[in-house]
Amino acid sequence: MGILGFWHETNTFSTSPTTIEQFREFELSAGSALAEKNAHVGSVIGGFLDATHFDLVPIFSAGAWPSGPIEEDTMGELLDRARQELIRAGGLDGILLNLHGAMVAKQFKDAELSALGLVREILGEIPVSGVLDLHANPAPELIAGIDTLVSYDTYPHIDMRERGVEAAQLLTTVLGGTPLRSQIRKVPLLVAPIAQGTDLDPMRLLQARANRRAKDAGLHRVCVIGGFAYSDVTRAGMSVMAVHDEAHAQAASEVLDATVADIENHAHDFEVVRDSPSVAVDRALEAEAHPVVLVDVADNVGGGSPGDGTALLSELLRGGASGAVVPIIDRDVAELAQELGEGAVIETSVGGKTDRRHGTPVPIQGHVVRITDGRYRTAGPWMTGREFSMGTTAVIEVGGVTLLVMSERTPAFHSEQFTSQGIDPTRASIIVVKGALAWRAAFGRLAGEVIEVAGPGITPVDVNALPRQTTPMTF
Known part of the structure; x- marks a missing residue:
């Protein structure tokens, strides 16, 4: 049984393309190295x-942190590397396929459908069972080409x-x-992630x-998929999938x-309105329950x-x-x-350098407390x-502000992002997280x-504010 993976959540509104280096940094593995990287990992x-x-054959997996469209x-x-590894693996009884479902690559109509096509080209019509992210934007052609497909049930993604399994x-x-x-089935409803918990x-x-409907009907599985609104593709929007026998x-x-x-019938329940940065910070400064x-x-x-937003x-x-x-x-x-080194005075401008859509650089004068290589291992979910x-x-x-300045983009998925650097989030009055809901798995319980x-920014609360060129389709 072969294991294959293509995982990337693509924000098509980003001006920062995804390159091969970003896959090397997160996951670009084959064979035994792929198994070692994921053994005993959630x-x-x-x-x-x-x-x-199963007699498992780890074949190939490519994954990168969410970012802009993948370079052609x-x-x-x-795909070339996956092709080589699939040929090397030889005859297989089936494939376990890890996909995101919101992967977009330049000059590719559907990157994940291309990956599935590669499996079919080399291995033929063998059984394929796959997994999608809850923020997937799957096309009907992808579903039709896979025997069984399920999505994460949870957001934050802890399952x-x-x-x-x-x-x-x-x-x-x-x-x-x-x-x-x-x-x-696809619902052309674009939903902000903060409404998808x-x-x-x-x-x-x-x-x-x-789930009650599926159980009463004798289905193997039903999945309600929130979709990824920050992708300008016709397959964006919410989806519902079912797995069943003939x-x-x-x-x-x-x-x-x-x-x-x-x-x-409940589309209006997904509508969200939130405070501006100035109002939000004023509220945080006046709050009594900490950390905010x-x-x-x-x-x-x-x-x-x-x-690198600075608002x-x-x-x-x-x-x-x-x-x-x-x-x-x-x-x-x-x-x-x-x-400059630990203990040194530093005077510079920070943030706002990728573009001007997330704020402008902020002048700072402070002192350097700690320098590390930024590596950590998570015990979180x-x-x-x-x-x-x-x-x-x-x-x-x-x-009175502690800046955690990182060289590499790392989502707020783990408390170790702070604790590994000597920062105790439980002692903070205010914690900024650059996220939507996934941060709750790491910090939700300690929030006052x-x-x-x-x-x-390019992941706004109002998803309809983005300059979309396509119209989500129903199918």
């Missing part, structure tokens, strides 16, 4: 590897390993002689009702139609934003904040701090046990108050 491929009833030559190189179990069913199929309404209730095709269709109607988590939604690194930093400095912690991506400042790197990382004190902010 990833989808970690879940595949837990399926010990990069996507070509990934990746479980979905990998489930996909393997479904493949076992197929190989045991019970043909399974997947169906999809699966332990909150409306997603919580929509999923619960869909005898339950009509029942699955009815469950999907009922769930689509349910989503449409200020969520910089529009500069969500986990959604493809650059992570909240500017307001915190203006307001004379004390005990605030602000992460920001700025390779130049991190390297300058490294050159997102890819538990895996090692990550923020690149050269500097902790800089600027008045949460304030989501409608600032500037």
Whole structure:
């Protein structure tokens, strides 16, 4: 049984393309190296590897942090490497496929469909069982080409390993002689990620009702997929998928139609309005319950934003904040701090350098507290046990604000992002997170108050504010 992966959440509004180097930094592995990287890790491929009833053949996996469209030559190189590894693997009984579902590459109509086409070209019509992110924008052609397909059930995504195990179990069913199929319906509803939390309404209730329908109808699985609104493709929007045997095709269709109607009836529940940076910071400074988590939604690194937005930093400095912690991506400042050394005075401008859509550079004068290589291993629920790197990382004190300046874009998925640098988030008065909801798995329990902010950026609270060129389709 082969294991193959193509994982990237592509923000098509980003001006920073995704290159082969970004895949090398996150995951570009084959064979035994792929197995070693994911063994005992809470990833989808970690879940595949837990399926010990298979004779598993790790083939190839490419993954990168969310960012702009993948360069054409990069996507070509990934497919070429996957082709070589698939040929090397030889005859296989089936494939376990880890996809994101919102992958976009320049000059490719559908990057993930191209990956599936490669499997079919080399291995023929063998059974394929796959996993998608809850923020997938799957096309009907992709669903039609895969025997069984499930998505994460949770956002924050804390069930990746479980979905990998489930996909393997479904493949076992197929190989045991019970043909399974997947169906999809698409709802052209673009939803901000902060409205997609699966332990909150409306997603919580929509999923619960869909699961009851699926159980009553005798289906193997139903998935309510929130979609990724920061992608300018016709397949963007919410989706509903079902996995069923041949005898339950009509029942699955009815469950999907009922769930689509349910989503449409509750579309208004997904509408969100949040405070501006100035209002949000004033609220945080007056709050009594600490730490206050200020969520910089529009500069969500986990959604493809650059992570160097300065709107909240500017307001915190203006307001004379004390005990605030602000992460920001700025390779130049991190390297300058490294050159100056710990204890040195540093005077420079930070952030706002990728573009001007996330704020302008902010002048700072402070002192360098700590310099590290930015590496940490997480014990948290997102890819538990895996090692990550923020690149050269500097902790800089600027008045009452502690800046965590990273060289490499790293989402706010882990508390170790702070604790590995000597920052105790429980002692902070204010914590800025550049995210939407995924940060809650790491910091949600310690938050005294949460304030989501409608600032500037390419992952805005108002998804309809983006300069979209395409219209989401219904199918």
